[in-house]
Amino acid sequence: MSxxxxxxxxxxxxxxxxxxxxxxxRRLRGSERIRRLVRETRIDPAMLVAPLFVCAxxxxxxxxxxxxxxxxxxxxxAAIEAETLAALGVGGLLLFGLPRGKDPMGSExxxxxxxxxxxxxxxRSLQLPIVTIAxxxxxxxxxxxxxxxxxxxxxxxxxxxxxxxxxxAVSQARAGADIVAPSAMMDGQVAxxxxxxxxxGFQGTPIMAYAAKHASAFYGPFREAAGSAPALGDxxxxxxxxxxxxxxxxxxxxxxxxxxxLLLVKPGLPGLDLIAAARxxxxxxxxxxxxxxxxxxIAAAAERGWIDRRNATLEAVGAMVxxxxxxxxxxxxxxxxxxxxxxxx
Ligand code: PBG
Numbered sequence: 281m282s283x284x285x286x287x288x289x290x291x292x293x294x295x296x297x298x299x300x301x302x303x304x305x306r307r308l309r310g311s312e313r314i315r316r317l318v319r320e321t322r323i324d325p326a327m328l329v330a331p332l333f334v335c336a337x338x339x340x341x342x343x344x345x346x347x348x349x350x351x352x353x354x355x356x357x358a359a360i361e362a363e364t365l366a367a368l369g370v371g372g373l374l375l376f377g378l379p380r381g382k383d384p385m386g387s388e389x390x391x392x393x394x395x396x397x398x399x400x401x402x403x404r405s406l407q408l409p410i411v412t413i414a415x416x417x418x419x420x421x422x423x424x425x426x427x428x429x430x431x432x433x434x435x436x437x438x439x440x441x442x443x444x445x446x447x448x449a450v451s452q453a454r455a456g457a458d459i460v461a462p463s464a465m466m467d468g469q470v471a472x473x474x475x476x477x478x479x480x481g482f483q484g485t486p487i488m489a490y491a492a493k494h495a496s497a498f499y500g501p502f503r504e505a506a507g508s509a510p511a512l513g514d515x516x517x518x519x520x521x522x523x524x525x526x527x528x529x530x531x532x533x534x535x536x537x538x539x540x541x542l543l544l545v546k547p548g549l550p551g552l553d554l555i556a557a558a559r560x561x562x563x564x565x566x567x568x569x570x571x572x573x574x575x576x577x578i579a580a581a582a583e584r585g586w587i588d589r590r591n592a593t594l595e596a597v598g599a600m601v602x603x604x605x606x607x608x609x610x611x612x613x614x615x616x617x618x619x620x621x622x623x624x625x
Pocket of ligand 1: 464503
């Protein structure tokens with residue numbers, strides 16, 4: 281059966297003495313039908329995870345200026361959003377909490393009546409076909425904005441943070457989180473959380489380790505969204521130097537040894553090589569995070585008419601999948617699911 285390559289010239293003019301190619305890669309590019317057939321990378325909504333920012337109150341939807349299309353939602357609206365995303369076939373949700381109050385220890389992170397816990401239990405009661413993931417960190421909950429309690433000299437106290445992170449993970453699992461995702465970049469956090477979950481009867485709760493997490497400039501919009509910019513200093517004493525790669529592999533290997541069930545690389549596009557290396561080296565599911573700044577750059581350029589948001593988003597997420605990510609966390613998860621459904625209809 282012949283394939284109709286619409287738009288291809290029937291007879292290419294002869295080039296005289298010029299050598300003409302017999303291998304013509306353009307043969308497989310001539311129509312959308314054939315391009316679709318030979319496409320190497322496909323995105324499935326089931327592999328996407330949508331982050332949600334949960335705030336206090338009810339009926340609250342506050343758009344986030346630096347992240348077009350993303351809003352802070354109170355637990356009741358977060359549950360409705362979860363229903364919408366589940367209906368679109370999106371695979372998972374990643375919940376961040378904006379607490380009612382902050383203190384030096386980030387107490388509300390592990391409060392059983394915290395906003396994120398409330399959202400998890402509402403979503404659980406809906407029994408949706410979507411996986412719920414908790415971002416397990418303290419920076420949204422501490423008044424100083426760092427990912428753990430501080431020592432007297434003002435550094436983040438690694439070992440004190442472990443206890444807080446472990447209590448937070450247990451509280452999130454108790455509220456109904458299917459997976460916990462520690463993102464604080466404290467040494468030993470995966471082992472501490474595993475032990476605490478097991479001790480509390482959550483042996484079946486997987487840990488998705490933000491294993492390779494760099495001190496990236498691309499988290500800027502998130503910090504506005506979550507109100508979590510450090511009051512003093514930055515996160516470079518615990519997140520990795522943005523271009524270190526060998527260290528990223530050590531972080532991942534350690535998290536695997538500590539019991540991580542899934543590994544996450546972040547940010548996504550600047551980390552494509554690490555996604556590929558992780559895919560080669562480890563047999564765990566590998567996730568990539570298209571972070572707030574990656575999302576905002578595309579959205580802002582699209583608003584100016586400089587870039588096509590749909591195509592740029594699908595290209596960036598597709599590149600992460602090509603690199604080896606089986607899961608992509610992206611603020612565009614719902615939009616991507618809609619675009620893919622439109623293509624099929
Ligand atoms: C919490 C956390 C952050 C992000 C994910 N988890 C903020 C940070 O580390 O500063 C960033 C996500 C994004 O930028 O979209 N520690």
